[in-house]
Amino acid sequence: MINTDVIIIGGGTTGCGIARDLALRGIPHYLIERGDFAAGATGSCHGLLHSGARYVVTDPQAAKECISENLILRRIAEKCVEPTGGLFVRLPGDSKRFRDRFLKCCEDVGIPTDVLSPSRAIDLVPELNPMIEEAIKVPDCAIDPFRLCMLNAISSRQAGGGFLIHHEVIDIIKEKGRCVGIKAKEKFTSQIKVVRGKIIINATGAWGDKVAALGGSHVPLTLSKGSLIISNHRLTNMVINRLRPPSDGDIIVPNEAVCLAGTTSISVKDPDNIKVESHEIDTIATEVDHMIPKFGSTRMIRAYCGVRPLFASGVEDTRAISRGFRIIDHNNGLFSIIGGKLSTYRLMAEKMVDIIMTRFDKKVPCTTAQIPLDGQDELTGYPLSKRLKDMDDIICECELVTRADVEGVMNRIGTKYIEDIQHRTRLGMGPCQGGFCTYRALGVMQEMGRISPEDSIRILKTFLEGRFKGIRPALWGDQLREEQLVESIYLGILSMSSK
Amino acid sequence: MKFEHCIRCTICVENCPVFSVEPKFPGPKQAGPDAQRFRMDGEVSVDTWVLFCNQCKRCETACPYGVDVSEIILKAQIKYVEEHGRSIANYMFANTYNIGILASAFAPIVNKIINTNLVKNIMRVIGISTYIPFPRYRAFTLSKGRRKVGKGSKKVVFFYGCYLNFNRPDIGRKIRSILVSMGLEVITPHQVCCGLPALGNGDLDRARRFANKNAGILVHYINRGYDVVYACTSCGLTLVRDYPGIMDLPDGKKISENTYNVHEYILNLIEEGYIKPGFGQVNMRIAYHMPCHLKALGIGYPAARLFEKIPGLEYRVLEDNCCGMAGTYGFKEKNKETSIQIGRLATLPILEYKPDAIASDCGACRMQLGGLTGIRQLDPSEIIFESLKVGLSTIKYSKGKGHDKETDSRFIKRNIRKGGQV
Amino acid sequence: MYDVVIIGGGLSGLMASIWLADRGKKTALISKGDPMCCLSTGCIDVFGGTSSPLKGIEKPPRGHPYHFVGLEGIRDSLNFFKKIMAGSGLNYIGDIETNRGILTPLGTIKATCLVPQTMKAAYTGDNEYIHIVSFKGLKDFYPAYITSKNENAGYSVFDAGISTTVGLATRFEDTTFRREFVAKLKSWEIPNGRIAMPAVLGLSSSVEIMEAISNELDRKIFEIPTLPPSIPGIRLFRRLKYTLQQKGGDIYWGRDIASVERSDTQIEAVTIVTGSRPTRVEGRAFVLATGSFVSGGLYALRESVYETVFNLPVVFPKKRAKWFNEDFFDIGHPIEKAGIRVDRSFRPRHANLENLFVCGSILAFSNIMKYRCGNGMAIATGVAAAKSLDRWLG
Structure with a gap:
């Protein structure tokens, strides 16, 4: 006890x-x-460190909290945050009145803005829709939750x-x-x-x-499911928002080597029983395509969803809570x-x-806003220079994770869960989604004597089942090809079955 | 964004000659599309391993998904070298053309000293390997002599490339004679290095300077109805692929569309019925090695298809392997072991076949395979030339201007007698 | 002008080409790249899930391409395959009557029909001791997976100085290396029984290498196929490609088809991109063997599936939400039925093309994963389509 x-x-x-x-x-x-x-x-959100601009019109209080926390986190959690900056882009047909209110509210709340002409915005994000009317720059950031x-x-x-x-x-x-x-x-x-x-x-x-x-x-509680899709690689180095009242598929966030795009908002009952529907993906892809026209035709590697726990207030539209x-x-x-x-x-x-x-009955003031988070040095980052400490024995080739990385995590936390290694190293987070490296990581865990081969086969099965749930809704184009290959490896070469 | 089509199937890895022998090279997939997801603009290169790649382009030919694997790596190589500086060896090999001009000018002296121990030691110090004897330089290069020979309704510009020019102008002359005998007007204009050695040694600017110079010349002739033919498959690949591609020349596409491998061109002439050459008997046993860059050109095996037509010629198209030399790659001391190991693998089927000679379209492949096996090497054109009944012995080059005319006209006459039509 | 232009350099395209070249036809093979069979185990699965492939062949599942080949056709094609492989020095063992078990790197038993000679001595269910020789750092092979499932098995690890399957296979081509390897193994005093190794025994002379080592050690040796890069798959592919080369077939490798010329009832020519100059390839007849999604013959958009060369009509489940079953192990996803429907002569249906013949995994209802018939079906339909084409050419 x-x-x-x-x-x-x-x-x-x-x-x-x-x-x-x-x-x-x-x-x-x-x-x-x-x-x-x-x-x-936490793990199934956008990874967006809001400037507050997203809520500035609908929920100024939340917006105010966001901008002040944004400034704090960029200071105390420097290495978790990529100060990408964000753009709110206005497309033809988007309300100009909303834009005026947006700017006014940002000013009231204290969110710094910079109105950019289309050409300046495209200089910053070359893949942006050339048809945009304008873009407003705000201090949005990407954060690794x-x-x-x-x-x-x-x-x-x-x-x-x-x-x-x-x-x-x-x-x-x-x-x-x-x-x-x-x-x-x-x-x-x-x-x-x-x-x-x-x-x-x-x-x-x-x-x-x-x-x-x-x-x-x-x-x-009112539970609202939000789904997101992950692109194969980065299409923007800045957060992109649609300049309109919050709606489906209007945010794109760069994260590590990929971009996350979403979301949807669907009321659900049980947080343990949710999945991404094909039509949600279509909605997101179609919507984000308006902002970055390449997005819809870019390869998607996976989809995922999370549940927003919202305080129940009897409001029907979950976006309005x-x-x-x-x-x-x-x-x-x-x-x-x-x-x-x-x-x-x-x-x-x-x-x-x-x-x-x-x-x-103690009086100790909070210092979390002042003291930077410790242990930031052990973390790697997105650019290759940070990933590539050495080139020996790369286990996960998509995300450049080495055998030493896997062994390091095993030695630190001694886990039996492949997911723990994935979270700490990004193993299996790339385009093949663990198709090649999971078998290897489990082999390494076996060699270290941390799990038995029987366990590793069981873990591999559970992993493959879980993995499939994530990629199933994103299976077309190149990702479908990849999936046929992964199937041929596990079900063909390795002759695995559910038994 | 072709790299996004990569599904990690490892087919490129299976085809990589360097990966198969060099444990430090993580393979084309890792150095190419995998790492590409992480390469950010403005970031300093850290991936030393891109330098292991010998740019044979086999990965790209093998990739079923159209991923430009070797080009991704080439760009990373160029960036790396630009940021981390060039070695003396890099500098020298980027400048093979200028060195060639100098060496040819002093050919007798250069040839005497180039394979002496003293020079070899100096070369090793600056990072140049010497396991293969350096080729001899010739004073009477292709860049000298007459510019225009032959007559015909079809006209070609001959892009001979540095190796033939400085080291084997005799082969270049034979090729020209063959083309003349096919009833072509052949122009051999002043030209410079195609730019590939500079590109392979990370000097894109220099490569572009060379390319622009050539482009001006070639386009001048293309606009006047000439086709461009090349003999060296690596030069050819550079003209066809890199001029419009990585070098991004304004006229790159035009050059690319009008440029042909010399044997491909001859085959086309035969197929179109432009000429019916009379191929004579050649009693030889030939192992034909297909250069990787010919494979990358994707035009099949034009030389081997001409061999088919030569009576008496016994030949085998070897199972395709990289010879390991890869232009200037094997000439670098740091790549020596890798290059030799790759090469040995390629020599196995040759030794088993026991040919009289190894034939290959690429000078570097010939040097490597010949050097490792001790077997005589021939350019396919030399065999074709032999077959076309102008025996090697009957050609006598006289120094001075008029010789080309003489050789070519004799050759044409003989050929017409044999039933070839001009 | 070629007699036949074959598009797709996989197992079915190569088999069709070789069969036709063998008949003296002038063939050209166009391939965008290396095929899936070099990622496979190199074994020929004909029909899995039963003790004998015959059960599946005599009564093929509804719509399955085996219907159009027939038992004798399949038998013939496999014999033809075995004949040319034997001729190329890479012997295949087995017959259409039986499925044999081979050991996988996960310790499971995979049932397959024909195996390369290097896998002949593989696990057959008896209880003889198996000693696995693995290699240091080899990241795609962990012998503990196998020993945990087979009580009577053990393993040792050899340090070859290189840790990739391709690198190891290259080393085994070197006699000096083989001598060191054999000497080391002798010094280990491995218990009596068979020796199993990941499939790295050389690239081109695997059979000789295996026999040499086997003789020196006086033990039976067999190979265990690995994850890609899979050496037995590469051997299979390279042998076939080389055989075709020797038979005089023209090969255009690494090339995309840029455009197609067709008349009312025939394909007349295709244009391939070489460098950036298009080359026109004319043929009297054409074979389409571009494979399924993973090979590039089919491509799925978000809403539809199309065939990538001739844009032939494709059958596929209409709703994307239904393309895949919910569970990964629920083998036989509906999308795997997608493909080109053909008639008995292997001509595509509803396309009105008399000189186009389709074979391999692009065929509709082949459902390769479910019936475990990938390589076998490629060979059978490749040869059958070639025969049908040959009859038409006369």
């Missing part, structure tokens, strides 16, 4: 941000996550914070009507662990209501923090920890 002060359930940016804030203010804590870090909405979580977790660990990943909270222990601990089950071994604490934070996003229910509480966040005190030692977004995770954590501090 583990004893601590604060238990955080959920290893997304919110949970990890809270862990770091607690660490910096000297509060013992433990974080429980059922998958790997960033397994929920997984690294952001990791860095926050590293801060927490350095201060003695603990975490359990791949542990699902199956019960919240209640004593005398108060929540005093949790039971968590390891996914692979089904081993149960008990963690006891004084305060439990439910930072599980879309799963918020499910987890709250374990403590006998309820969180009113505020992207602001709420903290709910269930008055039994359990708090739920819901809503919000990646860009404002730090602020959310600050507010949450402020409340915890008052509960503990």
Whole structure:
């Protein structure tokens, strides 16, 4: 049994941000996550560090939070952020009145803007639709959500914070009507662990209501699924937004070697049972094509979707619900923090920890906005110079991951999960989507004695099934060819079957 | 964005001669389309391994998805060399043309000293390998002598290339004689290096300067109804592919569309019925090695198809292998081992066939395969020339201007007698 | 003017070309690049999932191209294949009556019909000891996958100084290297039984190399096919291409078809791009053997599928959402039925072309993954289409 002060359930940016804030203010804590870090909405978002411009017309409060957090994160999380800048492009037919309001609101909120002529915009992003009427430059950035979580977790660990990943909270222990601990089950071994604490934070996003229910509480949530597609390579080095009220398929974000484009917004019931539909992809591809005409004909390597946990307010159109966040005190030692977004995770954590501090009757100010995140040096980046430390033994050829990288992760975290290696090295994130390298990575894990060959075959199967779900909606053109090749390898050469 | 069509099938890797022997080279897929996803404008090159590529272009010929693998690597090579500076060897090989001019001018002296130990040691120090004896330089190059020979309704410009010019002008003259005997007017204009050695040594600017000079000359003739024929397949590939491609010459496309391999051109003439040459008996056993750059040109095996027509000629088109020399690649000390290892593999089927001579369209391939096997080497045109019944012995070059006329007219007369029509 | 122009340099195109060149036809083979068969195991799957391919052949699935070849046709084509391979020094073992098991790098048993001689001694289900010799750093081969499934197996690792299948195969062509290898193996005192190795025993003289090592060690040796780059696949492809070369067939490699000329009922010529000058290739008859999606014969847009050379009518499931089953292991995705429908003479249906013959995996309803018939069907339809064409040419 583990004893601590604060238990955080959920290893997304919110949970990890809270862990770091607690660490910096000297509060013992433990974080429980059922998958790997960033397994929920954090890992399936755009990776866009908003300037706030996106919400400036519909939700000025959220916009204000965004721009101030944007400036903070660019400072404290320098290496997770690519300061790409963003363009809001206005196409023929897009409302000019909206554009005027947009500029006015940006000024009110304090988002710096620069109105560019089409030719200046095309100088910045050559693949932009030449028909654009104008573009407005804003300080949008690309951010790597997984690294952001990791860095926050590293801060927490350095201060003695603990975490359990791949542990699902199956019960919240209640004593005398108060929540005093949790039971968590390891996914692979089904081993149960008990963690006891004084305060439990439910930072599980879309799963918020499910987890709250374990403590006998309820969180009113509206779940909105958003789907995105990933292009084979970069088509823009800047974030591209459509200058119109938020709608489907109007954002393109460069991320590592690829671009992410989305999204859609579809109301769903169960966050564990979602998938990308072909028609969503068609919608996104058609829409982003208006901004970057090459996009629709460029090779897509995968599609994915995440669930936005929005605070239920009875509004039908999920895009109209505020992207602001709420903290709910269930008055039994359990708090739920819901809503919000990646860009404002730090602020959310600050507010949450402020409340915890008052509960503990301690007065330590928040310093997360001042102290840069530690451990940034170990991270690699997008350009080749950062990827290529040496050329020996490249295991994942698409994303240039070496055997040493895989072994390094294994030695650090000793995982049995191929996904953990993928997240930490980007193994299998390239065009073949792990078609070649997963077999190799598992072989390396075997050679290191970390998993048995039987396990590795089981893991390989699970991986192939999961991988297929992601690429299935994006199968046409070159990616369909690639898929036939991967099929011929696993089902033909290796003669695998589901049995 | 052709690189996005890559599906990682590894076919390019299977065809890469360097990858098969050099553990440090991660292969064309990795150095080409895989790394390309990460190469950002304005970033300094870090991928030293692109320099291992010998630009044989076999990857590109083999790729079923139309990915321009070797061109991606070539661009990365050029960028790398530009940023990290050139070695003396790079500099020298980029300048084979100018060196050739000098060496030919002092040919007797150069030939005497070039294969001495002293010079060899100096070369090794500056990074030039000497396992293959350096070719001899000739004073009477193709750039000297008459510009125009022969008569006919069809007119061609002969692009001879540096190797034939400086080292084997005799082959160049034979080719010209063959063309004249086919009833062509042949112009051998003043010309410079095609630019490939400069390109292969990372000097795009110099390559462009050469190319522009040639382009001016060639286009002048193309506009007057001439076709361009080349003998060296690497020069040919450069004219056809790199002039409109990476060198991006305004007239590149025009040159490309009007340029032919000399044997391809002859075959076309025969097929069109322009001429019916009488091929004579040649009793020889020939192993025909197809240069990688001929393969990359995608025009089949024109020389071998002419061999078919030669009575008595016993020949085998060898299973296709890279010889490892790849222009100036094998002449660099750092590539020596790789080059020899690749070459050995290519020599196996030759040694097994036991030919009288190795034939190949490319001078560098001939030097390498000849050097490694000790077997005599011939340009296919030499065999064709032999077959066309102007025996090697009957040709006597006299120094001085009039000799071409004499040789060519004798050749034509003989050929007409044999039933060829002009 | 050629008698036959074959488009597509894969197994079916090569077989058709060789068969026709053998008959004295003047052939030209045009290929955009190297084919899928060099990524395969090099084995000839004829019909999988049963102990004998005959079961699938005698009653082929509905619409399957085997209907148009027939049992005797398939038998003939396989015999023809075995004959030319034997002639090229790369013997194939097996017959149409039986599927034999070969060991895969994952330790599973793959059922296939014809195997190269280097895989002859492969796992057959008996319990004799198998010793795997792997190579240091070889990233596509992990013997533990195999030993974990076979109790009576062990392995050792040899350091060859190079760690790729292509590099290793090249080393094995070198006699000095082979001597060192054999000496090392002798020093290991491997227990009695068979020796298995990843398929890297040379590029062109695999059979001789295997026999030499086998004799020196006095053990049976067999190869285990690997992930691409797969050496047995490369051997198969290169032998066939070389055979065609020797038979005098013209080959245009690495070339795209730029345009097609057709009259009312015939294809008259195709234009290929060489350098940037187009070359016209005329033929009396044409063979289309460009393969399925992965080979480039078919291409899928978001809404439709088209055939890439002649734009022939293609059958395919209409809705993209239905192209693939939900589960990766639910083999037989509907899209794999896509292709060109032909009549008994291998002419495309509804195209009104009397001199075009289609073969290989571009044929509709071939469903290669499901029926495990890839290379076998390529050979059978390649030869059958060539025969049909030959009859038409007269």
